[in-house]
Amino acid sequence: MTALERLDQPESVAIETIELPLLLKAIYQRYGYDLRDYAVASLMRRIRRAMTLEKLATLSAFQERVLREAACMARFLDVLSVDVSAMFRDPGVYQVFRDKVVPGLRGLPLVRVWHAGCCTGEEVYSMAILLHEAGLLGKTKLYATDINERVLAKGRGAIFPLKRMREYTGNYQHSGGLAQFSDYYAAKHEGAIMRDFLRGNIVWATHNLVTDSSFNEFHVILCRNVMIYFNRELQARVHKLLYQSLAPGGVLWLGAGESLRFTPFEDRYDVVDEAGKLYRKAS
Numbered sequence: 001m002t003a004l005e006r007l008d009q010p011e012s013v014a015i016e017t018i019e020l021p022l023l024l025k026a027i028y029q030r031y032g033y034d035l036r037d038y039a040v041a042s043l044m045r046r047i048r049r050a051m052t053l054e055k056l057a058t059l060s061a062f063q064e065r066v067l068r069e070a071a072c073m074a075r076f077l078d079v080l081s082v083d084v085s086a087m088f089r090d091p092g093v094y095q096v097f098r099d100k101v102v103p104g105l106r107g108l109p110l111v112r113v114w115h116a117g118c119c120t121g122e123e124v125y126s127m128a129i130l131l132h133e134a135g136l137l138g139k140t141k142l143y144a145t146d147i148n149e150r151v152l153a154k155g156r157g158a159i160f161p162l163k164r165m166r167e168y169t170g171n172y173q174h175s176g177g178l179a180q181f182s183d184y185y186a187a188k189h190e191g192a193i194m195r196d197f198l199r200g201n202i203v204w205a206t207h208n209l210v211t212d213s214s215f216n217e218f219h220v221i222l223c224r225n226v227m228i229y230f231n232r233e234l235q236a237r238v239h240k241l242l243y244q245s246l247a248p249g250g251v252l253w254l255g256a257g258e259s260l261r262f263t264p265f266e267d268r269y270d271v272v273d274e275a276g277k278l279y280r281k282a283s
């Protein structure tokens, strides 16, 4: 945008178009989190929420605090994480996964699954339960990663709000679950503590999809409801990383509102289930 075009906008908007790139550059230089290719509208919504929590009125004031206080950056990351997740989210796709993907995993000596952007880990425990019921959990390693260490700590802690278990029980039943969902947790006070045998094969680690590279070769990668926050160029870069991290014949599982269509990698996968956003890397 030119300086003259900026003058045509209301003053506060014009100032924010100057402030936003400065804020994002400052965060990158100070902390290494590169948010510059996140989709602007949703990023701005999150920044405004963070500013309200910090009781700050301008992006410049927010920049000053975030630069000087690492704790402010941590709080901002929490807002960015929007820890909205659920066990057996989109339950029908778990049934498709059981039917169309699990058979291909049976012959492998070791199965590696990567949950990229796993937030507080509901998705990871759902997968652990599914693989347990398929008799595959013992030979599987689940890598649960997110940009935000604080959400990972919650996942590692394996305690979820008891009040959500009714919803999760319904999801589990619709996902083709073979047992009682209550077999998988112990209720204590307000919490549901996931059973130890589900936790043993999970590795929790921070990983930034924007700036970190591939760290293994996986048979399944879930990257669900993460790339919706990225702009098109960043989505393409992350798709490259995911593609490079998948074994031939490996399966990519995206979120309900996401798709491989119109990405540069569209032709490198076969569709397992378009509605469920399950794709198999062509070998």
Ligand SMILES: C[S@@+](CC[C@H](N)C(=O)[O-])C[C@H]1O[C@@H](n2cnc3c(N)ncnc32)[C@H](O)[C@@H]1O
Pocket (backbone or CB within 6 Å): 080, 081, 082, 083, 084, 085, 086, 089, 116, 117, 118, 119, 120, 123, 145, 146, 147, 148, 151, 207, 208, 209, 210, 223, 224, 225, 226, 229, 255
């Ligand atoms: C809406 S949650 C999705 C959680 C889970 N995958 C699901 O679908 O229920 C999005 C997650 O992406 C994470 N995230 C955002 N940017 C990321 C990045 N650059 N690298 C890794 N994770 C990121 C956020 O911290 C958040 O936990």
